Amino acid sequence: MNITTETKLEKLFSPLTIGKKELKNRIVSAAHAVGWEADGLLYEEHTRYLERKAEGGTGLIIAFGSASVQKDSSASYGSISLWDERNEPAFKDLADRVHNHGALLISQATHMGRRGTSVIDGKPISAPSSVPEGVHNEIPHVMRTDEIPSLIQDFANAAKRLESCGWDGIEVTSFGGHLIEQFWSPKLNNRTDRYGGDFEGRMRFSIEVVETVRSAVSEDFIICFRMTGDPMTDALGLDREDMLKIATRLDQLGCIDLFNIGRSTNANYKTQAATVPGDTFERGLNNELAEMMKEHLSVPVMVAGRILDPYQAEEALLQEKCDLVGITRAIIADPDMPKLAEQGEFSRIRPCIACSEGCIGRLYSGMPMICTVNPAIADDSLEIKKTSAQKQKVIIIGGGPAGMEAARISAEKDNEVILLESSDQLGGKVLLTSVSKERPHYGLHVNWLKEELVRLGVQVKTNFNGTTKSILDYNPDVVILAIGSIQFNPFQKNTNVVTETEILSRKIPISSDKKVIVYDREGVYRGSSAALFAAEEGAKKVEIVTPHWSISDKLDDMRKAEMYSLLGKNKIMHLPNKELTVDQNDQLVIKDIFSNEDRIVEDNALVVLVGFEEGDNILYENIKSSLPEVKLHQIGDSVAPRRLHDAISEGAHVAANL
Numbered sequence: 001m002n003i004t005t006e007t008k009l010e011k012l013f014s015p016l017t018i019g020k021k022e023l024k025n026r027i028v029s030a031a032h033a034v035g036w037e038a039d040g041l042l043y044e045e046h047t048r049y050l051e052r053k054a055e056g057g058t059g060l061i062i063a064f065g066s067a068s069v070q071k072d073s074s075a076s077y078g079s080i081s082l083w084d085e086r087n088e089p090a091f092k093d094l095a096d097r098v099h100n101h102g103a104l105l106i107s108q109a110t111h112m113g114r115r116g117t118s119v120i121d122g123k124p125i126s127a128p129s130s131v132p133e134g135v136h137n138e139i140p141h142v143m144r145t146d147e148i149p150s151l152i153q154d155f156a157n158a159a160k161r162l163e164s165c166g167w168d169g170i171e172v173t174s175f176g177g178h179l180i181e182q183f184w185s186p187k188l189n190n191r192t193d194r195y196g197g198d199f200e201g202r203m204r205f206s207i208e209v210v211e212t213v214r215s216a217v218s219e220d221f222i223i224c225f226r227m228t229g230d231p232m233t234d235a236l237g238l239d240r241e242d243m244l245k246i247a248t249r250l251d252q253l254g255c256i257d258l259f260n261i262g263r264s265t266n267a268n269y270k271t272q273a274a275t276v277p278g279d280t281f282e283r284g285l286n287n288e289l290a291e292m293m294k295e296h297l298s299v300p301v302m303v304a305g306r307i308l309d310p311y312q313a314e315e316a317l318l319q320e321k322c323d324l325v326g327i328t329r330a331i332i333a334d335p336d337m338p339k340l341a342e343q344g345e346f347s348r349i350r351p352c353i354a355c356s357e358g359c360i361g362r363l364y365s366g367m368p369m370i371c372t373v374n375p376a377i378a379d380d381s382l383e384i385k386k387t388s389a390q391k392q393k394v395i396i397i398g399g400g401p402a403g404m405e406a407a408r409i410s411a412e413k414d415n416e417v418i419l420l421e422s423s424d425q426l427g428g429k430v431l432l433t434s435v436s437k438e439r440p441h442y443g444l445h446v447n448w449l450k451e452e453l454v455r456l457g458v459q460v461k462t463n464f465n466g467t468t469k470s471i472l473d474y475n476p477d478v479v480i481l482a483i484g485s486i487q488f489n490p491f492q493k494n495t496n497v498v499t500e501t502e503i504l505s506r507k508i509p510i511s512s513d514k515k516v517i518v519y520d521r522e523g524v525y526r527g528s529s530a531a532l533f534a535a536e537e538g539a540k541k542v543e544i545v546t547p548h549w550s551i552s553d554k555l556d557d558m559r560k561a562e563m564y565s566l567l568g569k570n571k572i573m574h575l576p577n578k579e580l581t582v583d584q585n586d587q588l589v590i591k592d593i594f595s596n597e598d599r600i601v602e603d604n605a606l607v608v609l610v611g612f613e614e615g616d617n618i619l620y621e622n623i624k625s626s627l628p629e630v631k632l633h634q635i636g637d638s639v640a641p642r643r644l645h646d647a648i649s650e651g652a653h654v655a656a657n658l
């Protein structure tokens with residue numbers, strides 16, 4: 001099938017009946033937690049976030065992630081409490097606001113079982129049997145038989161509450177290794193009561209949940225069921241044929257209106273990473289599992305998993321892989337994606353760069369979700385496209401992501417904007433990041449920004465000489481300095497020391513007869529990426545040395561799992577808790593931080609430094625002293641080197657407040 005940008009997205013924008021309700025198009029925002037509430041209550045910020053998606057044209061919003069049905073279940077990542085009646089006014093408000101935009105609204109509902117954690121509130125986690133999960137590794141309380149009926153009723157009460165608040169449905173989930181999936185598994189369910197034993201016994205809990213929910217709500221109320229199509233591990237004792245058998249058995253109940261199919265399960269760090277697949281996974285990886293289910297089930301099937309643009313979604317629908325397409329992160333990156341796609345304005349859609357850094361990465365590190373490329377998603381004030389009180393001449397120095405975002409928003413506000421870049425192209429450090437094979441999408445955002453700057457009439461000048469006089473000659477009202485950071489290198493005397501920038505740009509080639517030692521002071525992904533790059537370029541042997549507790553220590557669990565697989569496959573050695581330093585003879589040594597044991601770096605090894613620091617502030621001081629009346633701002637890595645989302649967010653904030 002040849003889908004091109006000329007293809008009309010007719011299938012994507014065609015209606016579909018689910019149960020007794022009609023959906024205006026096939027685009028779904030799949031369930032996800034945002035980690036913005038600590039107390040399980042829904043507040044305005046989250047309500048607006050979900051309303052924003054409906055405003056942008058998404059047809060079905062599956063709200064919340066892992067929203068909890070049971071008061072006594074352990075909390076997880078600030079999930080919303082469906083059991084709490086105090087949420088009712090906010091639930092009603094959200095339903096009204098989503099419906100005003102013609103979208104349907106359903107809520108995910110779950111009990112996480114052994115996948116919860118007692119760390120947040122001290123409540124014990126509970127499960128069918130006493131088998132810990134491989135991420136939190138907590139021993140669960142084994143649910144007594146008499147505890148189960150009230151939990152089943154909790155699912156039904158949650159559905160009733162949602163319906164009474166005007167919601168269109170509920171998504172009961174087993175996906176991601178939640179309690180229902182644990183009951184199905186012959187390896188996790190050793191029970192001898194009616195909820196264990198043979199296939200029918202292990203199915204009983206899920207069957208009773210689905211039937212009790214159905215009997216608690218009207219026929220109009222949608223029941224969606226989310227499950228994995230293949231756990232991709234032998235930890236559960238279930239494979240894709242078993243999952244098909246389970247789905248078919250549930251379908252036969254005649255209670256479910258929609259199935260939502262994913263992949264993998266949260267049995268351990270490796271399988272967890274595949275449940276919200278990052279950029280090392282192929283696009284549309286779950287489509288084949290949805291197709292398998294669709295062939296056997298009597299109701300529509302939805303799929304989610306690395307569907308990044310409307311063409312890919314249209315293709316999946318036309319190929320009959322699914323009936324509905326979950327586009328989660330791409331809609332976080334641009335909630336207007338459906339509307340823009342329908343209007344044919346594809347180049348205006350801000351692409352998700354599949355970094356997972358701002359969204360799932362932060363969430364799984366216990367921080368509230370943001371989006372790397374779209375700071376407005378977590379800060380609605382940045383959405384307002386008000387014009388500045390007076391048209392100003394804004395000069396931005398530095399064409400990296402911070403400067404480009406500042407230029408974009410300044411121009412959106414009808415200012416005259418000139419962007420000056422010292423190199424011959426825009427993009428800054430991101431250009432080199434996208435050289436790495438495991439970061440293939442990073443350049444998409446730079447390309448989008450470039451096109452937006454053209455559309456908005458920003459004057460871009462590359463190869464800019466950077467003198468204070470040439471800046472002041474523009475007679476600016478506002479100057480924004482976004483000149484980036486410089487690579488740290490305290491070892492200038494040692495000729496075998498180079499920087500990450502020099503190898504990624506291939507200024508310094510990697511030779512196959514040399515060992516490469518990457519010294520990673522940052523501890524996020526750059527060090528590991530540089531090591532992988534060196535291995536792929538044919539280095540004889542590659543080691544990563546870092547002062548952190550572990551390699552890529554500051555990387556979140558999801559990306560770390562993938563990174564470690566790649567490091568392992570490339571036989572890259574991990575040397576954590578070590579500093580690179582020099583001895584009294586200026587000889588490079590690697591010294592253990594705790595034992596002080598050291599090792600001289602071999603003369604013929606190439607040492608690659610990873611880490612940045614603030615450049616000099618001369619430009620700032622010169623402009624300040626020459627033109628004190630100019631509004632002068634400094635943003636991004638030029639203030640202090642940080643993450644990509646910090647740079648973009650500072651660009652957005654400074655321009656929004658002009």
Ligand SMILES: Cc1cc2nc3c(=O)[nH]c(=O)nc-3n(C[C@H](O)[C@H](O)[C@H](O)COP(=O)(O)O)c2cc1C
Binds near residue numbers: 032033277328359
């Ligand atoms: C920040 C974030 C949180 C998520 N939380 C949940 C969750 O609580 N429950 C769930 O079933 N899926 C959750 N997901 C998975 C999404 O529903 C979806 O399956 C996944 O993002 C893949 O789709 P995508 O590639 O279109 O983003 C989460 C995803 C993200 C990005």
Ligand code: SF4
Binds near residue numbers: 355
């Ligand atoms: S944080 Fe990254 S992966 Fe997540 S939605 Fe934004 S761009 Fe996409």
